Amino acid sequence: DHDQKVAWSDRFERRELRNGWVTDENAGPRVRMAEGAVLIDGSFTKRGRARVFREEIAGNFVSFEAEVTIKAGARARVGVFVSRERSRRGAVEVQNEIAVARHHDGSLQTRLLKRGEDDEPWTDVDIVSWETDQPTVIRLERIGESTKTSFRLLVDGVPVSDGVRVPGIGATTEQLRFGVFVEGEPGRNAEVQIDDVEFIYRDRG
Numbered sequence: 214d215h216d217q218k219v220a221w222s223d224r225f226e227r228r229e230l231r232n233g234w235v236t237d238e239n240a241g242p243r244v245r246m247a248e249g250a251v252l253i254d255g256s257f258t259k260r261g262r263a264r265v266f267r268e269e270i271a272g273n274f275v276s277f278e279a280e281v282t283i284k285a286g287a288r289a290r291v292g293v294f295v296s297r298e299r300s301r302r303g304a305v306e307v308q309n310e311i312a313v314a315r316h317h318d319g320s321l322q323t324r325l326l327k328r329g330e331d332d333e334p335w336t337d338v339d340i341v342s343w344e345t346d347q348p349t350v351i352r353l354e355r356i357g358e359s360t361k362t363s364f365r366l367l368v369d370g371v372p373v374s375d376g377v378r379v380p381g382i383g384a385t386t387e388q389l390r391f392g393v394f395v396e397g398e399p400g401r402n403a404e405v406q407i408d409d410v411e412f413i414y415r416d417r418g
Contacts, residue, residue: 216415218275223410225250230265234392237264242395242403250408257289257397264294266392267412271297271385275413276354278367279393284404285345288317289397290335291405293351295364296326296390297382307331311379312394313351313366315343317401323366323374341371348408353391355382 223232226249230236234251236244240261244253253263267277274295283291292314299306310326314335321343322335343349352367362382366374382389391412395403 216417219414219416221412221414223412225408225410233267235266235268235390237262237266239263240397241399242397247406250406251393252404252406253393253395254402254404256402257399260398262394262396264392264394265407266294266390266394268388268390269412269414271382271387271389273415273417274355274389274391275415276352277391277412278350278352278354278410279407280348280350280409281393282348282406282408283315283343283345284406287345287395287403287405288401289395289403290314290316290322291393291395291403292322293353293393294391295353295379295382297385297387298390309379309382311353311364311366311377311382313338313353313368313373314394314396317397319343321368321373323377325377325379327380338373340373341368343368348406350409354413 241258296310
């Protein structure tokens, strides 16, 4: 096994996001830099997600973590995700997605989405809570290799979902997207701060 694991981190101590990050602001809230962190804030103009994410070849992905602070009063679901997506006719089609999120009512939730299951419900998890106004470290890590791959989701170091098999995310050469999303309905608003990101990947040199 000649693969080197490389840890890439971002503390966001700059004025512009850049650095390989991609933003999606179609639903209304904006992504911007503020006070040494990334901020997703504003009102939803339509139902959907605002997000900031990175991409990596699926087979190289090991883990992603971010410190996420949700300001009190946010009327949106906020989460960290890993997904495999396709763009079709300008629309994004999710093939697979695993995510951990905080519903605006305060409940912690997880979800595994497979192709064709867009209305798959979120599952409430009561192992640990994700409070507002508290920097909370969310981590999604991959366990195992190739097609046997599964994921572990952690909130402040506590596993909230473990051994989740995600078909199609294994050793493919397709791109994975991973990052933070804010999801809401028209007129709802949110303010979410993201900092201290660490992404571990395999360098197959």
